[in-house]
Amino acid sequence: MPISTRSAALRLQVETALAGRVLSPLEFRDRTLVEAVSSGIGEIDELTGGLPRGCLTEIFGGACSGRSSLLLAALAARTRAGEVCALVDGRDAFDPAAGLAAGVNLRQLLWVRCKNIEQALRATDLLIQGGGFGLIALDLSDEAARVVRQVQLSVWFRFRRAVEGTPTILFLLGQESHAKTCASLVLRMESEVGVWTETTREKASALDPVVQPILAVRPSPKTTSADNEAQEKISHAAGCLLESAKSWAEVVRSRMQSADGQPRGSRVMSIDAREMDRKRMNAAGFTLKTQWNYLHKPENQNANEG
Amino acid sequence: MGRRAIAARNLFGASADMAFAAIYVPEFMVQAVVRAEWHAELPAKLRRPDPTYRVASSVTKSRPDPTCHTTKICHSERSEESAFFRRTSETDSAAHVASRGRPIALIDAGAAPLFSVVAANAAARNAGICLGMTKANAAQFAGLEIRARSTVAEKAARAALRDVGWSVSPRLEETAPDLIVLDVAGLSALLGTHEQIAELLAVRAADCGLRVNVAIAENLLAAEVAARGFAGITLIAAREEAARIGELPISVLSPPEEMAETLALWGIKTCAQLARLPVLQLSERLGQAGVRLRTRARGAASRALVVAEADLTFAEELELDDAVEELEPLSFVLGRLLDQLCARLTARALAASLLRVRFDLQPAFENALDVRTEVVRAKNVQGIYERTMQLPVPMRDAKLLLKLLRLRLQGNPPGSPIIKVLVAAEAARPRVAQGGLFLPSFPDVEKLELTLARLAGVVGEGNVGSPELMDTHRPGEFRMKRFSPLRAEVNGSDRKKSVRKRGSENIDKHLPKQSSAMSFRVFRPPLPIHVNSREGRPAEVFLQGRRAEVRKASGPWRTSGEWWREEQWSEDQWDLEVCFVGGNGSRTGAFPSAKVSPRKSTQKDAAKPETFAKEFGRYRIYFDVVRQGWFARGMYD
DSSP states (O other): OOHHHHHHHHHHHHHHHTTTTSSSTTSOOOTTOOOEEOOSOHHHHHHHOSEETTSEEEEEEOTTSSHHHHHHHHHHHHHHTTOOEEEEETTSOBOHHHHHHTTOOGGGEEEEEOSSHHHHHHHHHHHHHHOOOSEEEEEOTTSOHHHHHTSOHHHHHHHHHHHTTSSOEEEEEESSOOSGGGOSEEEEEEEEEEEEEOEEHHHHHHHOGGGHHHHHHSOOOOOOOSOHHHHHEESSSTTOEEEEEEEEEEEEEEOOBOTTSOBTTOSOOOOOGGGHHHHHTTEEEEEEEOOTTOTTOTHHHHHHHO | OOHHHHHHHOTTOTTOOOOEEEEEOTTHHHHHHHHHHHHHHSOHHHHSOOTTOOOBOSSSOOOBOTTSSOSOOOOOOOTTTTHHHHHHHHHHHHHSOSTTTSOEEEEOGGGTTSOBEEEEOHHHHHHTOOTTOBHHHHTTSTTOEEEEOOHHHHHHHHHHHHHHHHTTOSOEEEEETTEEEEEOTTOHHHHOSHHHHHHHHHHHHHHTTOOOEEEEESSHHHHHHHHHHBSSEEEOOTTOHHHHHHTSBGGGGOOOHHHHHHHHHHTOOBHHHHHTSOHHHHHHHHHHHHHHHHHHHTTOOOOOOOOOOOOOEEEEEEEEEEEEOSHHHHHHHHHHHHHHHHHHHHHTTOEEEEEEEEEEEOOOHHHHHOOOHHHHHHHTSOEEEEEEEEEEEEEOOHHHHHHHHHHHHHHSOOSSOEEEEEEEEEEEOOOOOOOOTTSOOOOOHHHHHHHHHHHHHHHOGGGEEEEEEOSSSSTTOEEEEOOOOOOOOOOHHHHHHHHHHTTSOBOOTTSOOOOEEOOEEEEEEEEEEEEEEETTEEEEEEETTEEEEEEEEEEEEEEEEOTTSTTOEEEEEEEEEEEETTOOSTTOSSSOTTTSOOOOOOHHHHTSOOOOSSOEEEEEEEEETTTTEEEEEEEEO
């Protein structure tokens, strides 16, 4: 009997024996080729190739580093696409108004408010087993790093295996990287100082008559500069607003491959000259804008749902 | 089978416009009591009669029902007609729970202290049990099971019987508690031949835990009598009523007791003998009642169908002999009731949109020792535990409903032992939905409901759901509402786009690279902080035991409201950018200095955007005017 015939017979025998338990047991599956979807931020998509489905994506960074903003952008993108998302909030820190301002369709978002990390891990397990979610985010940003460090690696491994082969994106937020090799994409976030609008007292008072009485009782700030115009600048009154902040994302680990076969994150980014240092580090920056009109506007929610 | 073939097999020919199906439940009271046990304990494949069994038609002789109070039990000689009975006896012997396999006598518990037998099955009667026998006498029979009659169970069994009938025809008459009659004329095109309709009725009744006799005839009263008299399925062809009914004993006609005695004295035992009596002489001796009885015995009497109004109340109730305290045994009871409920809903092609459970609770034990008047009065008042479960979509999967109920009860268990259980469902049309190939993945609704119930068990009922902003100016006001996502619909153009995208990296490159919204993380509850102000603005903040210098501040933004209520608020909000003093520098800068290129600092670096040398943060704090204190509401992240 020729070898090819024998191997075909053997293959058939193996497949028959494993039928119903293992799908295509002898077929090679390239795990680096995964479907990726938009993270909601163009710069991040360009850097990473998007968020991989069926994988664990870990975002970590310090406080105010922009990790939550990245999460909201991803949630907004997925809910806009009609998918159902879940947010396991480790310390009940999600602000629905901020989510709405970021474009999250709150109706498509399942928010699980946890008190501690045990609840968060159990809830995530239940959600993954439930299936059908486009994105499941486990937010452990406010948990102390030493507490999250005590979570055994097998937990993250189980999560990774549970989402493997499903269209679910598992998102993990924390202060440090904990999932290690279980994560297919690891991003480290950092932020620059915020951009604050500054204006003169005269301009500020011209903005709105309502603020004039406030300005009237405020003492003018003492400045050491000789410039008169600078003396008139106010940094704490109606004319001073936190406008935006720039965050940076660095690819720490990525198993995804780009079209040219290179690992994601190793490409040179087209960022301006002063950010040459950052491009060598496989990083990308994006601007986060504050939404001053988002508060107290529930009608936006209806429009969003409609 | 083609329509022509169906018409050919129709008993009354294509032109027949009347056909009635009678469904009779022999030993109704006994069956009602054991129905739940029988239904719950038997495997599904044993509950259903074998669909391949053949029925007794007008050509083949079906045996008279041994339960119709005759002394002689006939045995069928034909193998095909005994299939149903064989199946039934198999189920009995397999589980030892059906009423026919063991002698069971019911006593009327309501007539204390004179308990007497009010019903008994054939096995008990064969053993010598008579109706009216006292409980003490009945207890002397070895192997006899004495059970209390349950009006609740009878009510549920009647409802189940009606549902079986309505599953086939809306024209239903509830002739007696144990007998219903359906108008099945014109259903052949929809459900097949009369034989198939009868089989369907028997199978659905078996699903509901009832063993029934089904008879179909052109004459309503003939069908009624045949159902009472013949076990299994009986089909009587037109103009053969007299011959078929004739072999039955007179007792199936339910004559008055005095008339039955007279006929017995005359030696009249069967319907055929009664039908042969001369009408005039019978009228002279027994009056018009006797003539009417003779007409029924000939299968010639007729009357109009009194159609019952269809109701949509689905409830199953069970009184427990011993109070149940734990969830595990309660689950068996609930599972049993839900099985029956779902079988009834399925028979009516409906599903449950809302599930309601009510437990009658036993009074607490400590109350029994209390002799105070008000407590003694309250002793007899049973506690009620009630829960309503709104389902996201109509469901009729008993196992799933049981899981949901268990999870709900685990969260809020009843405070006392349970002595009576009621499960009721609000009926609705079942969900008809088909997933699309090009639609985004969506959680299975039934599975999602189960997941939500489990999540509620982990984090609490109010901590799972979708947030909804409140129409108020109070900062951070929202409420949790039930999570009910909308399934996305895709139109033609989107479908084409999806097809094109398949197999590739689905990055939405058309998304503009615009700035994203900055997130805000909330401290719940707000953190009390200490603030040192300078020139009317915060200059130094002590947050979570750390000191931070304020670099930028914006405010105050005053908001207040609801001054007429106790929960009024009045706040001066500030947005701060702070720099923590005394940090270890491990998270300093946009990137750690070790990773930044190790070249020396140059003039060019000075022109770079400033990155912090210390840990920093952007917070929103506020001065609570009502409480006169500083708090941190959250941080920008």
